[in-house]
Amino acid sequence: MNANAISKEPLYRQAKAHLLQRVCAGEWGESEMLPSEWDLAAELGVSQGTARKALAELVADGVLLRLQGKGTFVAPLPGDWGGGAVVMPGVFGGPADVLVREFLGVSRLSAGEEVASALLLRRGAPLFRVRLLWRHQGLPVATDEILLSAERFDDLDARALRARSASLHELLLRRYGVRVHVHAEQFRVEHLPREEAALLSVEPGRAALSVLSLSGPLMGDAVLWRQRYCLTDALAYTVMP
Incomplete structure (x- = not known):
């Protein structure tokens, strides 16, 4: 110093x-x-x-x-799936099935009431929206919509996201000094929105597992909102200890 x-x-x-x-x-x-x-x-x-x-x-x-x-x-860095993983149904204790991440893009939007409240931002605050697609053995099985403050992470761009093979969590640590962990997760079955259905090559309205999570520093407020839709016809979403 x-x-x-x-x-x-x-x-x-x-x-x-x-x-x-x-x-x-x-x-x-x-x-x-x-x-x-x-x-x-x-x-x-x-x-x-x-x-x-x-x-x-x-x-x-x-x-x-x-x-x-x-x-x-x-400390080991958490991956994009945090403590979650997808495995063959009924299989416990073995390695998680490997998923390949496909970066779809990053855009800007304004925070709605729900996300603004979750991330302690003002309504209408600028957000980055990051879109990811996950494939298992070449087939699309999950989508991610990730929202984070465009003011706090002001120089986040597609080039940085596309260039890194590591997780978004690692990018936040290396570039911004913010190490995030999952604070809370909510699981429910929802009907797929049209955009997600198209990415997953299934019909709109099909039932899928929704995983909504908030992440941030262990001792700080949440900085990342993630909505994940996962097809669980052939794979099981598993929370690892």
Whole structure:
């Protein structure tokens, strides 16, 4: 850190921001152990207590995890399916079936009352709308509509989304320093809207599983609203422990 910089932020928050920047830059990879509190304190020019508090907040945010007697590690990044996956019905404990993501596009729209309330935005606030299609063995099985604040994530664009083979969650961490986790999910059977039915190559109005979720930092407000429609004729949507 720059010891000469004048900041109104508490020192531990400056240390936290500096460590988060280094994680986002990939200095420590996923599941890699960080240096000890003593070493980090010396690097940052702060006390061990300040370094410990900065690390504790990053653990609370889900960026890091602590393993008793081993150390502090970069927490694994959640994928686009969070704790969910699709598997063959009746199969438990095995690996999830591999789904291939197809990026369809990103556009802008204004927040309606429901989404604005969920994301704590004003009604009419600008949103990015990201569209994804998921294929299983070449066949379309799920669609995603993802909404997030265009003001908070102001330079999100199709090029960044299309260029990355990793999850949207990783992009939010690497570019914006925001590590998201699923806060809540709602499951229900709905009739497919016309747009989703066309993408999934089925007739409009067909019944499908709807998974509505809100995601954000572990200790913060939701920043991402996701509506997923999933065909479960041959596959089962499974929530992994």
